[in-house]
Structure formats: C-alpha cells, structure tokens
Amino acid sequence: MNELLQLNGRPIYKISMGRFNSTAPGRKLLTEFRKRDWLVVDKFCPDNQGELFMTGIQTGDYVYACAGSLQLWGIYRVQSDWADLPADLADQITDSKNWIYRQAELIAAPIREDVTSLSKQLSWWAPSGYRTVALVNNLARANTDIFEPYFNLRLVSDTNTQVDSNWLSARFPNPNIILYGPPGTGKTRSTLELAYEILMGQPAPSYMAAQQLFQQELGKRLDFVTFHQSFTYEDFVQGFRPKVINGQMVFEKSDGVFYRIAERARREWESHQELDPEEFPQADADFIHTSPVVHADYSGSSVPFETVFQEFIAPLASPGGVITLPMKTPGYEFPVLSVDSKYITFRRGTHGHENKVQIALIRGLYEGTRELTPSGPQVYYVYIVERLQELAHTHQGANGAASIPATTAVSDQGDAAQLPSPSPAATSASSSATTPRNYVLIIDEINRANIARVFGELITLLEKDKRLGGANTLPVTLPSGEEGFTVPANLYLIGTMNTADRSLALLDIALRRRFEFRPLYPRYDLFAGMPDNRGAVLQKLNGEIVRLKSRDFQIGHAYFLDPKESLGSIFNGKVIPLLYEYFLNDEPKVQALLQAAGVSAHIDASVGLRYGSSSSIR
Template sequence: MNTPVYFALGTMQAPNGQLVDMTADFLAKGYWSHDHDGKVDVEKRVRSIPVGAMVALKSSFVSGKKGHKVGMLRIKGLGTVTHNPGDGMRVEVQWQPDVKPFELPVGYRHTISRVNSSENVQAIFHGKPLPVKNQQTTVTPDKPQTEEIVHPLNQILYGPPGTGKTHATMAWTIALLEGREFAEVVDAYDDKRQELLALVDDYRQRGQVEFVTFHQSFSYEDFVEGIKPEPASNGQLNYAVADGVFKRLAREARKIWQAQQDGKADSAPLVAEDTFDESYAAYLDSLSQQLQKGQRPRLNTRQGHPADVLKVDADGTLILEHVNSAQMKHRIGREWIRGIYAKYDQPDDIQQVYRELRLLGGPNVSLQWAIFKGLKDFEAARRPATPNAEAAEIAPLSKLAGEAPRYVLIVDEINRGNVANIFGELITLLEEDKRVGGENELTLTLPYSKTGFKVPPNLYLLGTMNTADRSVEALDTALRRRFGFVEMLPQPELLDPLGEPTDAQHLDLSKLLRVINERLEYLLDRDHQLGHAWLLEVTDLDDLRRVFRNKVIPQLQEYFHGRWGRIGQVLGADFVEVKTSTVQLMPGFDDDLDGGEERSVYHIPLDKDWSEEAFRRIYQTT
C-alpha cells in the first residue's frame, strides 16, 4: 500500500493582470491549475503529484500584532487527485462537497507545497486540532531513496539583494549533508524556518558546517594557513603556523572520510607522507598549547632519559634540552622525523637506535627517537577504538548509508574577497578529479607549514554573492570554471496581497514588485532588481511604508548613485518630489554655473505617510 501524500495548492492568480481568487472555478469544474507557465520548478512539482494525493485549496497570509506575527493558512477546499496529465500545469480533482473554510496557524506560502508534518496533515485534512505546542517531527522523504542524488561539490547562489539567498543556503546545506533534493528540503521546511535553522546549527555544533564571510581584508592566511603571533608564558611572542577555516574543515572531513574508507575491505590506506603531515601538525599544535600554558612537554629517550620541549618553530622544528644536562639546546627538524615515520610503523621496530637512525641522517638520534615515540603515543591516544568509530558518531545525522558523512563550508559574499589571493594554489584542488580518490588526485605543499594538503570528496563549498555588488562575469575566471552557479531571481508570485481584491485598500504586492523590477531591468540590468524577501512579512500599510523607507529607497539610492530622477522614474512623483530652485552663487569660481539659473532639485519625503493610492500608482500606469 502506497503512503498517502498531501499538498497545499494556491488559489490566487492574475490572468488579466488583476489578482483573482480561482477557488470557485476550481471547485465547480473539478480541477486545479496555476498561472506560472514556463516556470520549471513549479511545473516539476505539479508533475510530481500522484493520483490519489489529497490536496487542499489555500491562501496564506500573516496575522497578529507587530512583533507577534504568525503565518496563517486559510483552507477553502479539500479533495483527491483523480488524474494528472503530466503537462505540469494542472491536475483533475474530486472535491469534497460542503467544506467550510477554516484557518490554521501554519505557513505553506508557495503556490504548491508538500505537507509532510503529521500534525499539519491531521489538522488540514482530517479536522484534528493542532497541539498547543506543535511538536513537529523530523521530516523524512515519504519514499525510500532508491538512487543517489548527485549535487555539485562547489556552487554559488547569486542574485539581487532580498531574493532569499540566505534561506536557500540553509536548505542547500541540508540537501548536501543529507543527500536530499533541494526542492524537497524547501517544501519540507516551508513553514518551519526556525526548525531548519536549528538543524543547520546542530550540524555546525557537530563540526560538519562552517561559516565564513569574505571581505576586502580577508586573506589566504585566514582561509588556509598563516603565521600568527601567540603570547608565550614569559611575556614574549611566539610565531606559529595557524590553520585557517578551510584547512581545518578539510582536515576534519578527510579524517572522517578515511575512517569510513578503513571500514571497507577494498579501501587503500593514505600514503605515509599525507598521514605524517596531518598527524605531525596536530602533534605540534598539542605541544604548542602546553607551552602556552607554561608547561614543558616531556619526552623520553630509548634509554629513559627525559628531555623537555622548549619551543615549536613556525617551520615545525622542535627545540629541546636534556633535563639532566641542560647546557645545550638541540634543534630537530620536521624532515628527520618524516624519514623515520616513513620507514618504521612503531618505535619498537627500531632495534638499534644509534645505528639505524644515523643511516637516515640528522642530529641527535636519541632525541629523534623520543620525538617519534611521542608522536606515536599522541596518535594512539586520539585514534578511535574501531576504524570507523569517528564516522559512526556523525553518521546518524548524515542519513547516507555506506557513504562518509559530508561537510559544508558556507562562504557568504564570496565576490567581495580577492578570490585568487584567498584560495591561492588550492583552487585547483577543488575540482572533482583532483580530490582525494579522484582520477587525477593531487597533493600540494602548503607554503608555511611545508605539509602536503589534499581536498577530500566529502567536502562541499557553498557560496553566495550579491549581484548588485558585482556581476558573475566579473568573478575570477579560475573560480568560475570550478563552481556551478544557481541564479536566485525575485519571485513576486510568493507575495500575498494586502486586503481582498474587492477591498478599497487592496494592494497587489506581487504586481508592485514586478513593475518596479521591470523598470529597474530597463534602466539598469537584471542584476539590479529588488528581491521578494523584503515584502514577505508585510501585513499592513505601516509595514509597507517601513520597508520602503528602510530598504527599498536606500537600495535604489545605491543603485542610481544619487540620480534622483531615475528613482522618480521607478517610483513616481509620490516618492520623489521635484521643485525648481534658483540660488545666487558666489561669482568667479565656475564659468559653467554662475547662479541665478533655474535647476531641478529632488527630494524624497521619507517622513511622509504614503497612502494606498500612492503605492497603487506605482503599478497602475497608463
């Protein structure tokens, strides 16, 4: 028996440019349709509605006082789908007779929304009351996933301000982490924005999500690695290599990926060089932390003689002294330990320390052995009890059987930084075939730590960019080749009107935004439009005035760089006042303008209480 599915379907359309409630026509003729012809994502959702699905006719709005607003749903009809022709435009429905309209405090603002919450299903389709404190359950796909959903490893969401890039980023993050379709996540959390944010934060606290914002001062040293000053216990400054956010997350993702691979019989172990670089860097971090606390890490030679670590240099060199003969300090470089690590699995494998290690070269072989022993003890202390135990700790949230848990690095405002400098040589490693396990797997040596670095296949990069600041075409060419791009355009159809169409105070917010954007695209380009997100929570005239004062008009001022006449061409005379001014100027300083001439002076009355008619005049042009 198939699991029943449920959908909430919008009823407001604008066939002749005027918003019309189609409920009566749908109920009388036994069908439902939409007016978003050519909109691929809407048509795809319509085609996905199966015969037998239960559907509800709805309109959504926001209710309540300022600061206590609640998304509401008005249910106008209930029925069962009897036929889906597959054209993406309509379905035939057997509507239940005599369904009295009712309202519920839930959202579902999209034209077509899937209803997954069991509480909402019971309330909308079966007349059960919603719990006082709606205990919403974790949403899972109604059908078991039979084939893998492949997402790009690197992608950027781009579009004008206010187009919902932040919310889409959260939905994409969950889609990437859990291997789900983006549209399915959007529908699942359509009216549960806070639950979506909480889920992303849950992943962040578990270390699978990191956020970073690029800006003009952000550098390679912040993103990958750099030498940073650290206060020492003696009041002086030490300089050590500090990992950036990308290197830290890549290392963690690779460690979990390798732990998962180690649980497979056919998995190949990492080469010794790569294991050494990562392990030794972590070991040096541990030693540095002890030194910062005023402690001297103590090692022991094969003969049991103690030696203290005094300092960790930026290049990974350790400075030590023998406790019993502290007259001389010894410097042991990273490369000498690398040679031992490559040849021996454990310290006990070295039968004759002096003889065998002298063949490898380097100073003070007894201290080399002590460092190697300390490194191996450090590895043993942090190694999980079973090969894939660390992956198992995260796996319950990943929901991807047989695959290593995924990691997501979110880069906000990626176009505001100098991408070529921030990524440096690592831009090449982002390509799928250059990552660990890829056909052309690459290792690059980092400039400060001198360690090898690779990017694992379970690390995803998700960027956002505001096209009003910079267009996609202006991005670094190397970045554009390695990232996929998802355009986020304004969606006026998501906006609910203020008041019913028959009300004198009715305002068609959808048409208002659409007309403004048509003018902006004509005067500027498609990158300089206004997004729908600013108007989503508008419930009355005061809200609309506030959005225009605080967001719309300041954004237009930025777009047109003080060309007030252009703003007037977009909004009209109610929002940009023009008066003629004559001013007497001091003579002798400008031959082109001596004063006395009439000039147009523009003024935007931000303190004016614009009326409904003023806003309607924006889109009711002759």
C-alpha cells in the same frame, strides 16, 4: 536483535514537554496530554521552535516525545495540523494561554521510560538537550543513545540509500555552487536549505528545519564565513600569527576556516575508504573485511592507559624519532609520526597520506569503553591499540599478573572466535562504512574578497576530479610546509554573490570556471493574498529597473514579504535608499523611475524622496 522502524525518508523530531514537570498541576496535565496522544508546545517558544512545531513539522512526520529529561513517552507519527489547546486545559496553565497541540499516533512505546542516565547527552535532540522542538539530525547517534537501548528499535531513514545517493549526485553534480542574484532574493536563506539537502540527503521539510540543522551542525559538519575586502589566505586556509608567550613575541601556526572543515571532512572520507591496493598487499585488504569489531565488551587491561601510552610515545622524544608498527603481512609497516595533546598522527604506509586519530578514541578502545568496526584508516587504530596491549602484557607479566585477553584478530588463525559477536549498533556502523557523511562550507558574499589571494592553490584543488576521491587527486604542499593537503570529495562549497555589488569585477575567471552558478531572481508567485497589490507593484518597478540598467539590479521579493509592514515603510526604509545607490544619487532619475512604475513619491526637503504624495501626509 533490535527491530527496524523505516522512516521512509521522513524526518524525526524531538518534542520535550518538561516545562510541566515542575508542579503537581503540570504533571496532571502531562498525564492528560499523554492519554489523548497530544504533543503540546507554546506557540511562542523561542528561536522559532513554536514555528517549527506549527509549520515545519508536517503531517506524517515522526516525533519522539518526552517529559523533559525524566521520562520517555514514545515514538509518534503526527496526524493533524496544530490547534489551540482547549480552554478547560489552557486555563490550568497560569503563565500563558498560547499553548497549542497536534494529534499524534503512538508508533512505539519505550521499553524503559526513565532517561535520567542521559543527563550528560546535551545534543539538542536528546531528552536533556536545551530544546523543546528539535530535529534529530544524527540518526546513527540517536539510535545508539536513545532508540536502541530505550525502544529496542533502530530507525532507518530510507529503505533505499542508493536512491538518495543518486538523487544527491543529480542535484549537486558540482560540489562547488554559487547562488547569484540581486539583493533580497533569498540567497543566504537558500544556502541553509541547500546545506540541509547535502547533509541529510533529502529536501528540507521547512526553512525552520534547515535553520535548526544549521545551528546544530555549525562548527561540526558545517561552517559559515563572510568574505570582505580584508579577508586573506591566512584567514581562510593557514598561516602564522603573532602571539605573546611569557613576554616574548612568537609566531604560531593558525588554521583557517577552510582548512579546519576540510580536515574534518577528509578524516570522515578516509575512515570510509578501503586501503589502496597498490600500497598494501591483498592480505591486509582482506584483514579489513575479516577483522572483528573492537568491542566495549572487552574488559580492558589492569595497566593504566597513561602508563603504557607514555611508554608507547617515548621514542618520539628523541630528535627525528619515529614509532614504526609492523602490519599483518611480513615486511609491511607504518610510522607514527607525532603526538600532541589530542591526536596521534600516523602515515598510511611508507608513502601514503597522513592521518590523525583522537587519543581519546585510542584510550576508549584500550580500556574497553569504545567499539569499532575497522575500515580504511581505522585498521591502523587496531595496530596502535595492539601495541599498547603488548606493552600492558609486558607490565602484567613482570608483575605476575594474568595476561590480557585477545581483542582483535590480527593473526592468520581464528582469533576472531575469541571475541563476542558484534552488537546490532556495530553491525549497522559496518554496513554504512562505505558512505562518508557530507560537509558544507557556506561563503557569504564570495565576490567581496580578492579571490586569487584568498584561495591561492585551492583554486585547482576545488575541481571535482582533483579532489581526494576524484579521478586525478592532486595533493599540494601548503606554504606552511605541510605536505599532501587535499580537498576531500565530501566537502561542498556554497557561495552567495550579489549581482548589484560593484565588487563583482573581482570575481576571478578561475573561480567562475570551477563553480556551478545558480540564479536567484525576484519571484512574484509568493504574494498571493498579500495586501496593497504589492506583487504587481514590485514586478512593474523591476521592469523599469531592467529597462534602465539590467536584471542584476532588480529589487528582491524578500523586502516585500512581511504583510505587517506597509508599502510606505518598505519603500522609505529599503527600496528608495537602494535606488539612490543604483543611480549614484541622481534624485530626478530615481523619481522618474518610480513614477514610470506607478509608485507615488515626493521630495521631502529634509531627507529627499519619500513614498506617497506630499498631500497624503498632511
């Protein structure tokens, strides 16, 4: 039985020091680092990885360290801030002296150090992933691939998942959010931090951690889109696009960014829900709770998957052909509707929702290389696999071969006893089966598109109670003819809106009613220790802008936060051009505003207003 390591809400990161593996002196350094319990990284490691190591990882956070994809060191708890590597060690690194370290405490040593077998696991947080510093953002997968087999540990993020769920509900009572405010107030940055909270169930430990999670989950549990004036319903939801095939123009159905992530979220949601008791008898609801795990321990059939699968889908080749599979309770069945290159589409009962299951998963269950604890729609996977095994049994019987072993308990009597006990990993998956993971779609500049045209009927479906899992779930038929489309409860939308943008008038009233609006305005508490007294300068400037226009046209703090950039550069390159736009190129009015705010400016005959007095540049 694997032991548990409670992270108590702390994140865990990967630190890879494989750079040193390539030379004998480097391997000697690795031995020294490991002896001292030092985690060592180049402070200028690209993609903000050095910054994540220095300021993103907090004292008390967890790290699993490895020497690249060759050797595991252990699981550590970070104990100190970063410091430069001592000269006697740094001098041994020929290419750079920018190496830094953090002291750490060894929490768990691996029972196996060699991880070369994970060479095909390329998630950034894996030992062979292409990152030096990475957040482990998929703890369930990391437990299965790394911590259970190599440490005999299962890591648990928090001791009380219900607290996290309550916190998330209080933090996000509405799954649709719009961050609004003037330019430069950190709206886009804040979307990444909010996405981290939604996906991980806890505040982001740093902006770098939020950035990395965004990069890792993009196209999976998170998508990003920027609206513009030409954006359409076909881009967002679904439509038909022209395509040339063999010299002929045809129209092919194309799924938009919202449809794709909604489908991923819906499959996640339905895979964690119980069957509808009004649609299915209690006998099959009981089956969910009593059926054993479909195990990788099952040896599989000697009949190739392709053979039985082609026989299984043969009825679909006929016009209107449907495969009907009987369920456990007499008189109840469900149809398999279609098969494409990746998915089997079936309906939950006679009148239920359509669901898809990957053929690769069915193959793995059939061949015994995958395991599954049936829950919700996953119950139907069992019936599909059972039909394949029946076909295989027929083939084996015809050839005089031994019949295949039982794999799932679909009869009313003790078939479950024929199966091995669930593995700890499978038990863990079962215990969390009622909590679907969340998904996030970020819509930047949401008010720049024609909202009514882009969202269409989704305006209604976005409401919390109209979503799949809500009190008044509302399925609709899409213009493409697809029936029963719903927006799942575990899909969150985060939009940004620039209040100084003249396209604000395009924001549909229906959208205003369905989104929670969170304001982001200039912050002046971020300028402590900054040069040029720039926080006070910005505050006075914004006071004049509010007096002449409104608070929605202020200048955001983000323009002033780089301490290496001078006030002259900020005003000439960012602020003054923005003020010209605000005041419709009324140069005397812009100059008067700057003077009233105490900002020295002069008119250059070549380019217009410039920061500073004319005499100061001679």
